[in-house]
Amino acid sequence: MKKLKNMKESTNLLYQFIIKEMPVINKTQENVFSLDYVGISDIRITVKELNLIAKKLNSSCDNAVKRGKPNYLKPGYENVTCQWNTGLQMKKGLMSLDKKVIQDFVIFSLMWIVGGKKDEDKPCFTRPNDKGNYVVGNIVVDTRLNNELGKSRESVSRPCMLIATVNGSVIPEEITPYKSTIKAAESVVERLKLQCTPKTLQAKASEGKRYKVLDEDGNVWSVLMQTDYSKNPDQSGMLSVEIGGKKYYPY
Incomplete structure (x- = not known):
């Protein structure tokens, strides 16, 4: 009340x-x-x-x-x-x-x-x-x-690791390091034919937030970008992403 x-x-x-x-x-x-x-x-x-x-x-x-x-x-x-x-x-x-x-x-x-x-x-x-x-x-x-x-924009030049999964499945080729988040976004939008702009992907998929987006064939992609700074770094001082028991790091 x-x-x-x-x-x-x-x-x-x-x-x-x-x-x-x-x-x-x-x-x-x-x-x-x-x-x-x-x-x-x-x-x-x-x-x-x-x-x-x-x-x-x-x-x-x-x-x-x-x-x-x-x-x-x-x-x-x-x-x-x-x-x-x-x-x-x-x-x-x-x-x-x-x-x-x-x-x-x-x-x-x-x-x-x-x-x-x-x-x-x-x-x-x-x-x-x-x-x-x-x-x-x-x-x-x-x-x-x-x-x-x-x-x-503050992190536009930061290196990042991009992880993309499709329909819930990890695609090994889509665990890719890039030298900047905007380059990662531009590359993956063009290559996977995602139905969003690179700037939207950069904003939505950065800093540990998974962003779900369709490609032109209707497949559901989940995209995540991790940069070299985070509130949860591991002992190396860098943020890592663990998939299938293996850790992946940004450059």
Whole structure:
């Protein structure tokens, strides 16, 4: 019950923000309201969508606060701090001190919903200065895919080991070392005729995340790229991938 009450309070807080800080038009009973935004006309927000946006905003604030904690050890977040101690504090702080961030989050969320709620289109908070902290002035909204692509550019020249399996079976020839993640992605997309772009594969299949994608014949490939840095290196100091009892390493 407490969780439900908190969600209602969160939705109401977002509702009040939108009514006060965004261009609302055509408020009706059927829809909570419609928005008239730059480049976008008559976007309708229903009660269901408002609840979903509020929930997404809560989780995004919670995640940003978590990434600013001393015990968050994911590479790229060393020494990163957050201006707020809780997700609720961050949400209220942004609503007060940096309204455009919340406005953008609402619009990005609506585009995500209208576009079919694709995982790659989910809104998220990111830092323009990735060496800086989660503070007012260094927080913007972007899609999840754009954020991952931005991070993947940092590792574009890193050597990697690419492992590709098809329909659940390991293909020995597809355990291949490459001198950079983008070269690996370009090579495997062209060679296996995968139905995705090299940049998407680079973002989705890097750093220990398996990415499933179809080839032109309808086969399901699972692609994984491991680079020479990871939060779980073995004793050699390099990330290894073990398949069939044998370890494979990047260059």
